[in-house]
Amino acid sequence: MLRFSVYNTGEKTMDLPMVHTEKSNVSLVKKLLFRQMLVGVNDGRFFIGAFHCMDKQGNIILQDAVEYRSTRRSSPSPMEHRSLGLILIPSSCRSSCHVDCSIEEQMCLLSLQGVGENNQPE
Template sequence: MSTKELETYLSDVGSSNQFETNSSKYVSHVKKLLYRRMLVGISDGRFFLGTFYCIDKQGNIILQDAVEYRSTRRSAPSPMEQRVLGLILIPSSCRKTCHVDCSIDEQLSLMSLGEQKS
């Protein structure tokens, strides 16, 4: 799933009016993403790789068995440092990118959600 599609989808889930009118559609799609590997990039340049555990109405994401990856230097290319974190909450305000490990059929299904919104 592309970052733009997932970001659009997650922002719709976080929007209360949109969520209330289409809750069953969004809830069913979120359920399909549960327990999938998710890579989340945040605004300070770090990435978190973990298992998607849940999302709330505000768009905050909880990952379990998460590992943090960060650059050890400011210059590119630099080696990545990693550390195991466990269960973490990533606020929607910090989130820049999201990638979910899913099949092509699921990617197409999620893309159709963004098209229906327009």
């Protein structure tokens, strides 16, 4: 399941479900192109990069991505990072997606939740 949260520096993260047609989902995803995206994966790592594309299965490609991971399993622990370039993050591994955007764009982008699961919106 693809869950998007949009955030604006200093604003509360919003996470609301909405339903749209496949055609409108494509136009909404196009609005994400080249925006900074933070993607969390199941093993605790997260990646920050420019959103490049998403396929029908919900796999995401990030450009100029940087991986962040904890150096130890204990909490709190220092974060280690490394530059990766262009990466593909499979939908099966993804636990969260966050996009930085203006308040005006938040309402449109919130509707992307659920896209990518069985090619159907939630």
